[in-house]
Amino acid sequence: MTRLRVVQTARGILPSKDVQQTLAQKIIARAAGRPAVTPGEIVTCKVDLAMMHDSSGPRRVQPMLERLGAKVWDRSKVVLVTDHYLPAYDDESRRIIRITREWVRAAGIDNFYDEQGICHVVLPERGHLRPGMFAVGGDSHSPTGGAFAAYMFGIGATEMLGVLVTGEIWLKVPHTIAFEFDGAFAPAVSAKDAMLFLIGRFGQDGGQYQAVEYRGSGVRQLPMQERMTLCNMAAELGAQTGLVASDSVTREFLKLEALEPWESDPEAPLLAHHRFDAAGLAPQVAAPHSPANTKPVNEFHDVRPQLAYIGACTGAKLEDLRMAARILKGRKARVRLLVAPASLRDQQSAEKEGILQILLDSGAELLANACGICAGYGAHLLPEDMVAISSTARNFKGRMGAASSQVYLASPYTVAASAVAGRICDPRELLQ
Amino acid sequence: MRSWVFGDNVDTDVIAPGRYMKFGVEEIAPHCFEAVLPEFARSVRPGDVVVAGRNFGAGSSREQAPAALKHLGIAALVAESFAGLFYRNALNLGLAAVVCAQAKSIRDGDRVRVEAETGRISNLTTGEILTCEAIPPHLMQMVRDGGLLAHLEKRLGRPR
Numbered sequence: 001m002t003r004l005r006v007v008q009t010a011r012g013i014l015p016s017k018d019v020q021q022t023l024a025q026k027i028i029a030r031a032a033g034r035p036a037v038t039p040g041e042i043v044t045c046k047v048d049l050a051m052m053h054d055s056s057g058p059r060r061v062q063p064m065l066e067r068l069g070a071k072v073w074d075r076s077k078v079v080l081v082t083d084h085y086l087p088a089y090d091d092e093s094r095r096i097i098r099i100t101r102e103w104v105r106a107a108g109i110d111n112f113y114d115e116q117g118i119c120h121v122v123l124p125e126r127g128h129l130r131p132g133m134f135a136v137g138g139d140s141h142s143p144t145g146g147a148f149a150a151y152m153f154g155i156g157a158t159e160m161l162g163v164l165v166t167g168e169i170w171l172k173v174p175h176t177i178a179f180e181f182d183g184a185f186a187p188a189v190s191a192k193d194a195m196l197f198l199i200g201r202f203g204q205d206g207g208q209y210q211a212v213e214y215r216g217s218g219v220r221q222l223p224m225q226e227r228m229t230l231c232n233m234a235a236e237l238g239a240q241t242g243l244v245a246s247d248s249v250t251r252e253f254l255k256l257e258a259l260e261p262w263e264s265d266p267e268a269p270l271l272a273h274h275r276f277d278a279a280g281l282a283p284q285v286a287a288p289h290s291p292a293n294t295k296p297v298n299e300f301h302d303v304r305p306q307l308a309y310i311g312a313c314t315g316a317k318l319e320d321l322r323m324a325a326r327i328l329k330g331r332k333a334r335v336r337l338l339v340a341p342a343s344l345r346d347q348q349s350a351e352k353e354g355i356l357q358i359l360l361d362s363g364a365e366l367l368a369n370a371c372g373i374c375a376g377y378g379a380h381l382l383p384e385d386m387v388a389i390s391s392t393a394r395n396f397k398g399r400m401g402a403a404s405s406q407v408y409l410a411s412p413y414t415v416a417a418s419a420v421a422g423r424i425c426d427p428r429e430l431l432q
Numbered sequence: 433m434r435s436w437v438f439g440d441n442v443d444t445d446v447i448a449p450g451r452y453m454k455f456g457v458e459e460i461a462p463h464c465f466e467a468v469l470p471e472f473a474r475s476v477r478p479g480d481v482v483v484a485g486r487n488f489g490a491g492s493s494r495e496q497a498p499a500a501l502k503h504l505g506i507a508a509l510v511a512e513s514f515a516g517l518f519y520r521n522a523l524n525l526g527l528a529a530v531v532c533a534q535a536k537s538i539r540d541g542d543r544v545r546v547e548a549e550t551g552r553i554s555n556l557t558t559g560e561i562l563t564c565e566a567i568p569p570h571l572m573q574m575v576r577d578g579g580l581l582a583h584l585e586k587r588l589g590r591p592r
Contacts, residue, residue: 042570161580162580205490235491377450398466399443
């Protein structure tokens with residue numbers, strides 16, 4: 001493997017060539033204005049991008065900004081997305097959306113995506129992420145940005161206020177835990193299965209609030225949105241972020257003129273290095289009420305869901321809709337099937353590809369391009385005792401509705417197959 | 433200073449359920465721990481302490497989770513470990529979060545005194561003294577100031 005060939009992605013000091021550093025260290029060092037950083041040390045980083053949505057954004061930070069009499073440090077570096085309280089169906093949600101729109105106008109934020117889909121999907125789709133960036137988001141699934149070799153992590157509203165006012169944030173430089181998947185994943189096995197497997201194996205705190213980096217030929221072969229799923233669920237693994245080194249897939253997705261290689265040095269020390277044979281992974285299902293409650297799909301054949309949900313930043317991107325369509329083509333769902341495409345643009349692409357029609361023909365009901373049930377919001381919350389199978393990231397007790405509802409997490413393949421079979425079903429039986 | 437003891441991986445949806453997130457903290461707080469301990473919000477008293485196992489506060493970035501606990505008067509959180517994002521949020525709100533390897537030695541209902549600056553916990557029921565991790569020095573000033581907002585207010589100077 002060759003040493004990092006440095007291409008200046010953003011302003012600042014270039015990574016040290018004398019010290020072997022992980023991808024996480026290199027990005028943090030650049031953002032801290034240092035040639036190198038060491039895991040465990042506390043540094044202050046300059047933030048390249050701050051993303052907020054309607055729930056944790058203006059309605060929370062505006063009163064605090066007013067109290068401080070402060071303004072946003074650099075409005076070109078702020079991105080706002082409405083995705084939680086849509087469609088606004090009651091007074092509270094209408095108020096939250098209104099506050100968001102008014103603040104965007106008053107603060108002069110140009111990067112505003114209103115009713116365009118879920119922030120983690122919209123952000124890279126509209127070209128806001130670049131390899132080597134240091135970014136924060138007002139949402140726990142912000143590590144999704146790590147798929148683009150950006151260091152991106154979630155923060156709360158008060159911490160976002162700190163970023164908006166100072167343009168900086170403190171960080172304990174993380175160790176890196178490498179998860180390497182060698183070979184190719186089997187047909188009908190996806191990034192979601194890999195993550196449910198890892199969370200089941202290492203636990204909800206397996207990431208130890210360090211950086212996890214996904215590597216190996218299995219990961220390199222994955223399309224961008226599958227890599228996003230890996231990094232997205234670094235949150236459920238308890239990592240601060242998930243990362244994938246940049247390559248030609250990154251370049252093509254972001255339409256970059258040249259490859260901007262950001263990767264770990266080959267000898268950079270790791271906290272742990274776990275290697276897996278990608279081909280050996282079976283579809284996985286996480287039983288209620290924890291994403292760590294994972295077993296292979298064939299242990300759940302007696303579970304009969306009453307609802308199948310394909311939604312959220314984790315499980316309803318274009319790539320996820322394609323997976324569902326590969327199962328659903330020419331078939332009918334036996335249980336209620338709800339599909340909430342993660343972004344408007346992904347939905348439009350799905351329509352062009354004919355995928356959307358396949359889903360609709362199978363009986364799927366189309367919901368808004370928003371967080372919806374996954375955020376515990378909207379008209380479709382799960383009633384008492386309902387059993388659901390979902391392509392989302394979390395099945396915590398009561399998250400998606402009544403405390404007595406039961407949510408099984410699985411890949412879009414498995415959710416679609418289960419909708420067809422009327423019981424939790426191995427998608428490899430139905431792949432066409 | 434009564435302790436309320438919870439297990440491992442207590443998530444933010446249990447602490448602050450998503451369906452109430454559209455409201456302010458005063459309306460969220462009565463639903464704190466509703467799915468696992470419905471009587472918690474009405475039984476908890478100011479000065480009480482929440483004690484938990486591993487990975488307390490897993491899940492969402494919603495700051496309303498530590499805010500609800502603070503609103504109910506919780507004086508400190510003690511856990512074997514915290515979810516990183518939740519830990520930052522708690523300290524940013526000025527709510528002390530103490531990492532304590534022996535957290536499981538505290539029984540539900542024990543009366544405890546938590547000294548966040550030193551990481552010393554006195555179990556007044558058993559007489560046991562637990563030596564735990566102090567809040568990191570680079571964050572202590574912020575916690576002393578009452579959280580990040582008050583800290584920034586001090587740092588930037590009050591505008592009015």
